[in-house]
Amino acid sequence: MKRKYIFVTGGVMSGIGKGITTASILRILESKGYSVTAMKIDPYVNVDAGTMNPVEHGEVFVTDDGAECDQDIGNYERFSGKSITKDNYLTTGKVYQSVINKERNLEYDGKCVEVVPHIPNEVISRIKKAGTVANSDFVLIEIGGTIGEYQNLLFLEAARMMNLKNPEDVLIVLVSYLPVPKTIGEMKTKPTQSASRLLNEAGIQPDIIVGRSSFPVDKIRKKKISTFCNIDPKDVISAPDADSVYEVPLLLNEEKIGERILKKLGMKPKKNQKGLVEWEKFVKRLKKVDKSVKIAIVGKYFKTGDFVLTDSYISIIEAIKHASWKMGYKEEITWLSSEKYEKDKGKLKELSSYDGVVIPGGFGARGIEGKINAISYCRKNKIPFFGLCLGMQLAVIEYARNVCGIENASSAEFSENPQNPVISAMSDQKELLEKKNYGGTMRLGAYDCELGKNTISYKAYKEKLISERHRHRFEVNNKFKEVLERKGLTIAGVNPDLDLVEIIEIKKHPFFVGVQFHPEFKSSPLNGHPLFNEFIKAATQKRS
Ligand code: GLN
Numbered sequence: 001m002k003r004k005y006i007f008v009t010g011g012v013m014s015g016i017g018k019g020i021t022t023a024s025i026l027r028i029l030e031s032k033g034y035s036v037t038a039m040k041i042d043p044y045v046n047v048d049a050g051t052m053n054p055v056e057h058g059e060v061f062v063t064d065d066g067a068e069c070d071q072d073i074g075n076y077e078r079f080s081g082k083s084i085t086k087d088n089y090l091t092t093g094k095v096y097q098s099v100i101n102k103e104r105n106l107e108y109d110g111k112c113v114e115v116v117p118h119i120p121n122e123v124i125s126r127i128k129k130a131g132t133v134a135n136s137d138f139v140l141i142e143i144g145g146t147i148g149e150y151q152n153l154l155f156l157e158a159a160r161m162m163n164l165k166n167p168e169d170v171l172i173v174l175v176s177y178l179p180v181p182k183t184i185g186e187m188k189t190k191p192t193q194s195a196s197r198l199l200n201e202a203g204i205q206p207d208i209i210v211g212r213s214s215f216p217v218d219k220i221r222k223k224k225i226s227t228f229c230n231i232d233p234k235d236v237i238s239a240p241d242a243d244s245v246y247e248v249p250l251l252l253n254e255e256k257i258g259e260r261i262l263k264k265l266g267m268k269p270k271k272n273q274k275g276l277v278e279w280e281k282f283v284k285r286l287k288k289v290d291k292s293v294k295i296a297i298v299g300k301y302f303k304t305g306d307f308v309l310t311d312s313y314i315s316i317i318e319a320i321k322h323a324s325w326k327m328g329y330k331e332e333i334t335w336l337s338s339e340k341y342e343k344d345k346g347k348l349k350e351l352s353s354y355d356g357v358v359i360p361g362g363f364g365a366r367g368i369e370g371k372i373n374a375i376s377y378c379r380k381n382k383i384p385f386f387g388l389c390l391g392m393q394l395a396v397i398e399y400a401r402n403v404c405g406i407e408n409a410s411s412a413e414f415s416e417n418p419q420n421p422v423i424s425a426m427s428d429q430k431e432l433l434e435k436k437n438y439g440g441t442m443r444l445g446a447y448d449c450e451l452g453k454n455t456i457s458y459k460a461y462k463e464k465l466i467s468e469r470h471r472h473r474f475e476v477n478n479k480f481k482e483v484l485e486r487k488g489l490t491i492a493g494v495n496p497d498l499d500l501v502e503i504i505e506i507k508k509h510p511f512f513v514g515v516q517f518h519p520e521f522k523s524s525p526l527n528g529h530p531l532f533n534e535f536i537k538a539a540t541q542k543r544s
Helices: 018-031 071-081 094-102 115-134 153-165 190-201 219-231 247-254 257-266 277-288 310-326 345-353 368-380 390-403 427-434 456-461 480-485 530-543
Strands: 004-010 037-042 089-091 138-143 168-176 209-212 236-240 292-299 330-337 354-359 385-388 409-411 419-425 442-450 465-472 475-476 487-494 499-506 514-516
Touching: 004 018, 004 153, 004 330, 004 390, 018 037, 018 071, 018 138, 018 168, 018 247, 018 257, 037 071, 071 310, 071 345, 071 354, 089 094, 094 115, 094 168, 115 153, 138 153, 168 190, 190 209, 209 219, 219 236, 236 247, 236 530, 247 277, 247 465, 277 310, 292 368, 310 330, 310 390, 310 530, 345 368, 345 456, 354 368, 354 390, 354 530, 368 385, 368 390, 385 390, 385 530, 390 409, 390 419, 390 475, 390 480, 390 499, 390 514, 390 530, 419 480, 419 514, 442 456, 456 487, 456 499, 475 480, 475 499, 480 487, 480 499, 514 530
Parallel strands: 004 138, 004 168, 037 089, 037 138, 168 209, 209 236, 292 330, 292 354, 354 385, 385 514, 409 419
Antiparallel strands: 419 475, 442 465, 442 487, 487 499, 499 514
């Protein structure tokens, strides 16, 4: 079979669930027996997402092979259960960088290198490469941003060129918004009509339109969209708001999006299709949970003006949900800004009303003293605590200061020459930092960790050697390992190659675990993640 390419574009406005739609189509096509991969193209000039503040662009998701990418890659992994590689993430910056490098290497044979066609050609060759690397039947390509924007035009141009060359192998999906203004009380299709026309202006006709709205798209509206956007009413797919994003594959499947895609590409469901049975069971299970578990996330990347932006921690939120559902609970997550625990330690008492506290990853000195105070409170008051990356480093600092009596224990990240750097820069990082060589240079991606027996972590993973994803420059300073251990800190996991501390725990506590890696990136909706599952278990026991 010739490989098929499905472009997913977004109309009217951003944030309407293009990523979840792409991830759902991925799951649906897989359920019909095909192998599918999905890629994301982001229109910004950054070469990857690694240099962006999460408040700007949401979480930076990390793949096994160390790409720092958009959170949608996380959605693709969560919905498909497969690991996605760096070939599946593209940005304008990355495309231009490689075209310019090729030009410098005389790879264009002395030709004049132009934005068109050389940039779309580079995009096309990378889309094809992603398909080859994944060896998949389908490649889904989600184009970031909204149509009509200047920034993503060259990616639409790539879609147009591919479609022109092999129309039988290419499909265009438009995910568009249908507002229901309160004052009118009726679903309006005009913005979607305009979005479709904007696509036409770029030389592209949508094959399928997914209508996102607060309500289902009814027959009349489907007919209207069909007439004005030049498609069959069967190709207008209703995608109303769902209680959980995990219901979306089921909703889209009911609307027969998979069948329509296959039909248009001249294909049939395969004989060995698994269907969505496992997914249906999971959605049923998550809808049944009634008892709640209260988890606080003490962080700093969630304020934007007057709004709380949870996108910065999306994988953590999802991992908490997966684990809670697995344990039969519904998650109740509260955002607490660490900075308030700096000014007023009295406020720490509020942590007692939660069943568990998570301190997520982060960068820079802002808010860290508040987090350290929160960790101290959790340690002393036996509140289940889970520290992720920076959260683990701060737990070590807290222990060094308050249990080992190492005054001014700190991290080399927070000041130039700390007196007692219990957290220090990894040896290969020092030079990079001096040269200000920041982009893509952290310790990134999957590394092994060997677990100690008789630890919470071993109990959770049930195996000795595990692999988790990383994104950091600093590590526990091994000079302090001896005193930390002597004073009762358990080093529960170590990277065997670098002798780098990966997990710390303390005993005589319901759950006090800090990890140098990011377990949240590998949590699956169907199974959760071993450490999150164990954390939520401890939290629910505190509850009862
Ligand atoms: N800032 C810390 C480091 O670079 C932690 C990074 C993180 O939390 N991802 O090591």
